[in-house]
Amino acid sequence: MMVSASPSMVARSSLEEMLDSLRRRDEAEKPKELPPALPSRPTSKARLPSARRSLPNNFNAETLIRSPEWAPSVNKRKERDSGVKRCNNFCVKKTEKDAVESPYVASEEELQSRQKVAKSDWGDNVAYFIVKKLKVWCRGPSGLWESGTIQSTSGDVAFVSLSSGNVIKVPRDELLPANPDVLEGVDDLAQLSYLNDPSVLCNLQSRYSQDMIYSKAGPVLIAMNPFKDVQICGDDFVTAYRKKLVDKPHVYAIADAAYNEMMRDDVNQSIIISGESGAGKTETAKIAMQYLAALGGGSCGVEHAILQTNCILEAFGNAKSSRNDNASRFGKLLEIHFSSVGKICGAEIQTLFLEKSRVARLENGERSYHIFYQLCAGAPSMLKERLNLKMASDYKYLSQSGCLAIDGVDDAQKFHMLMEAFAILQISEEDQLQVFSVLAAVLWLGNISFQVTDDENRVEVLADEAITTASRLMGCSAQELMLALSTHDNAVEDSIDKRLTLQQVTDARDALAKFIYVSLFDWLVEQINKSLQGRCCTGRSISILDIYGFESLQKNSFEQMCTNYANERLQQHFNRHLLKLEQEECELDGVDWTKVDFEDNQECLDLFEKKPFGLLSLLEEESNCPKATDLTIADKFKQHLNGNSCFKAERGRSFSIHHHAGEVLYDTSGFLEKNRDSLSSVTIQLLSSCSSQLLRLFTSKVLKQVQKPAAMSCQMNALESPKPSVGIKFKVHMLCTFSA
Numbered sequence: 001m002m003v004s005a006s007p008s009m010v011a012r013s014s015l016e017e018m019l020d021s022l023r024r025r026d027e028a029e030k031p032k033e034l035p036p037a038l039p040s041r042p043t044s045k046a047r048l049p050s051a052r053r054s055l056p057n058n059f060n061a062e063t064l065i066r067s068p069e070w071a072p073s074v075n076k077r078k079e080r081d082s083g084v085k086r087c088n089n090f091c092v093k094k095t096e097k098d099a100v101e102s103p104y105v106a107s108e109e110e111l112q113s114r115q116k117v118a119k120s121d122w123g124d125n126v127a128y129f130i131v132k133k134l135k136v137w138c139r140g141p142s143g144l145w146e147s148g149t150i151q152s153t154s155g156d157v158a159f160v161s162l163s164s165g166n167v168i169k170v171p172r173d174e175l176l177p178a179n180p181d182v183l184e185g186v187d188d189l190a191q192l193s194y195l196n197d198p199s200v201l202c203n204l205q206s207r208y209s210q211d212m213i214y215s216k217a218g219p220v221l222i223a224m225n226p227f228k229d230v231q232i233c234g235d236d237f238v239t240a241y242r243k244k245l246v247d248k249p250h251v252y253a254i255a256d257a258a259y260n261e262m263m264r265d266d267v268n269q270s271i272i273i274s275g276e277s278g279a280g281k282t283e284t285a286k287i288a289m290q291y292l293a294a295l296g297g298g299s300c301g302v303e304h305a306i307l308q309t310n311c312i313l314e315a316f317g318n319a320k321s322s323r324n325d326n327a328s329r330f331g332k333l334l335e336i337h338f339s340s341v342g343k344i345c346g347a348e349i350q351t352l353f354l355e356k357s358r359v360a361r362l363e364n365g366e367r368s369y370h371i372f373y374q375l376c377a378g379a380p381s382m383l384k385e386r387l388n389l390k391m392a393s394d395y396k397y398l399s400q401s402g403c404l405a406i407d408g409v410d411d412a413q414k415f416h417m418l419m420e421a422f423a424i425l426q427i428s429e430e431d432q433l434q435v436f437s438v439l440a441a442v443l444w445l446g447n448i449s450f451q452v453t454d455d456e457n458r459v460e461v462l463a464d465e466a467i468t469t470a471s472r473l474m475g476c477s478a479q480e481l482m483l484a485l486s487t488h489d490n491a492v493e494d495s496i497d498k499r500l501t502l503q504q505v506t507d508a509r510d511a512l513a514k515f516i517y518v519s520l521f522d523w524l525v526e527q528i529n530k531s532l533q534g535r536c537c538t539g540r541s542i543s544i545l546d547i548y549g550f551e552s553l554q555k556n557s558f559e560q561m562c563t564n565y566a567n568e569r570l571q572q573h574f575n576r577h578l579l580k581l582e583q584e585e586c587e588l589d590g591v592d593w594t595k596v597d598f599e600d601n602q603e604c605l606d607l608f609e610k611k612p613f614g615l616l617s618l619l620e621e622e623s624n625c626p627k628a629t630d631l632t633i634a635d636k637f638k639q640h641l642n643g644n645s646c647f648k649a650e651r652g653r654s655f656s657i658h659h660h661a662g663e664v665l666y667d668t669s670g671f672l673e674k675n676r677d678s679l680s681s682v683t684i685q686l687l688s689s690c691s692s693q694l695l696r697l698f699t700s701k702v703l704k705q706v707q708k709p710a711a712m713s714c715q716m717n718a719l720e721s722p723k724p725s726v727g728i729k730f731k732v733h734m735l736c737t738f739s740a
């Protein structure tokens with residue numbers, strides 16, 4: 001077996017540390033005559049998996065009951081009979097009976113051999129592994145993890161015979177114990193005797209190869225992205241989990257637990273989904289929503305409306321990125337409200353930090369928001385005529401990246417699905433028309449071009465089809481729009497009606513387009529929330545958090561920095577919550593708890609958040625300085641942040657951040673402009689006098705917020721203190737997604 005381990009995987013995750021610590025504590029409680037760190041006898045749940053456990057085509061809930069693999073009651077009985085008492089998800093207390101029955105109990109000869117070695121240290125167990133010819137992990141010549149058996153040792157080195165037949169020399173202290181074959185594919189990582197990187201990866205890989213995409217790590221569900229339909233969702237599975245006929249790890253099981261605990265304890269629940277971009281968070285969130293909709297569906301039909309919100313939010317907030325054809329470019333917290341009898345009675349969505357730069361600027365091979373392509377492909381001819389809508393390839397904002405279509409995706413069909421979703425969520429036809437007009441205006445704004453008029457590179461707007469159509473759709477005159485784009489008030493320099501350079505005028509146009517799009521997105525979420533508002537809510541709720549995943553691209557800019565910062569926050573919550581939760585449970589169970597040291601990412605968060613010398617404050621400060629450039633901001637970062645161990649100065653405009661998921665190299669090109677995105681007062685005035693009701697509404701909101709800090713800080717603050725929900729107390733369920 002060869003397992004590739006990326007650098008981030010090689011570093012021990014805090015989860016791993018914690019599981020390991022719990023394992024060590026558990027081992028310490030074992031009867032003293034047992035050898036140290038020997039593979040524990042698997043519980044009934046850790047039975048040897050069959051070669052392939054795909055479910056029959058004609059699968060139904062009854063099949064599940066008969067299948068021993070899926071029958072919890074049978075498993076529970078076996079568990080009882082085997083003398084294994086589970087005290088919580090992490091610690092499996094082993095009784096004397098278990099020790100006697102264990103196939104790993106040592107023979108007399110082995111015990112003698114073991115007496116020679118210390119009992120608590122893996123290094124000393126090498127001798128035992130040699131005697132027993134047990135599997136170990138080591139790095140093969142390719143740098144990948146490989147399994148083999150130790151043939152002999154000499155001083156600090158061991159000679160390991162790999163499954164390929166080759167024998168390699170490995171430093172003794174680089175060997176890691178492997179789990180016995182009988183534990184291969186266990187559905188809870190906490191059942192593994194050894195929790196090291198290759199063992200965990202190997203277990204997940206073994207399950208993944210059999211389409212078992214869900215595993216547990218104690219209370220956390222691990223979901224591996226299958227990139228195909230593995231047929232483990234749908235009505236039959238919902239029924240099975242609902243009736244508790246199965247206890248295999250599944251998103252349904254997590255949603256079911258959340259629902260039952262909410263009903264039983266009257267405590268609000270939340271399901272937090274984390275993972276890198278493309279790992280499957282959004283799909284997993286949808287699976288959880290489907291289950292809750294099935295469980296709490298009632299007469300008012302609001303559950304259908306909740307499911308339809310995905311279609312709208314994905315159209316307006318998702319895009320093709322280099323990693324994911326349907327990447328979420330915003331964070332989402334969906335709070336589903338339930339009545340006293342457990343029926344869904346309403347919902348509320350909070351969105352965070354839509355990536356606005358994507359509206360105007362795309363990397364090669366990426367797309368802007370799906371809605372633009374859907375509108376161009378699917379709008380009926382009357383609407384197209386009204387909006388003077390062309391093909392996507394005719395719009396510069398869309399054509400710049402050389403990517404207009406996604407394999408296997410029919411944008412026109414998606415547009416029709418969107419119209420259905422609008423209807424279900426009661427977005428009126430009048431509002432729909434306004435939305436489409438605003439979208440078309442954004443596209444036409446991107447086509448507005450400029451010509452240089454003098455030797456100092458001053459420019460003026462070209463009076464062409466783009467400016468006439470954009471102004472018509474916005475509800476102003478072409479002259480007014482031209483004036484607004486080519487004049488600028490700079491508060492710092494206090495000079496009004498200054499003619500702009502080509503770069504400035506392009507930035508002003510793009511800032512307008514981005515402002516309109518982001519405002520439209522926020523407005524749409526408001527409309528959705530109005531439509532989902534419940535009438536008979538009792539304060540019970542289940543929230544599902546799905547934010548954009550961690551990104552490390554070839555070139556990382558402002559957007560990746562914000563995305564990764566948000567993930568850093570989530571990671572901290574994840575670490576702290578999980579450990580705290582376990583500690584509480586152990587205390588409740590009266591288990592002697594050893595404090596677990598885990599890799600806290602506070603230092604990385606400080607790098608962003610410290611005032612006045614954190615990344616965000618420095619960026620904010622530099623954004624208000626008219627002479628600042630992308631180079632000066634890079635210098636400023638290097639000057640003030642070098643003392644933070646997560647920061648590394650690089651050449652020119654670059655710097656690196658050591659995130660929890662790995663090191664990312666950032667380039668400050670465009671940082672200032674992306675953070676500023678300021679609209680001139682002339683543009684704000686223009687927008688507030690447009691005949692488009694939506695544009696006027698957007699402007700009135702921005703005028704109200706004028707005293708608040710710049711966009712990024714606002715969005716980031718929202719991450720720090722999300723709006724308090726109906727209830728005060730939350731029980732959190734964790735879900736980690738991974739892409740193989």
Ligand SMILES: Nc1ncnc2c1ncn2[C@@H]1O[C@H](COP(=O)(O)OP(=O)(O)OP(=O)(O)O)[C@@H](O)[C@H]1O
Binds near residue numbers: 225279281
């Ligand atoms: N459970 C699943 N079954 C089948 N395919 C899946 C599943 N989960 C994810 N995928 C596939 O992987 C793709 C990416 O998944 P998804 O959009 O959910 O990732 P994500 O973690 O939300 O990414 P991002 O952070 O970029 O938004 C999906 O479009 C789909 O093709």
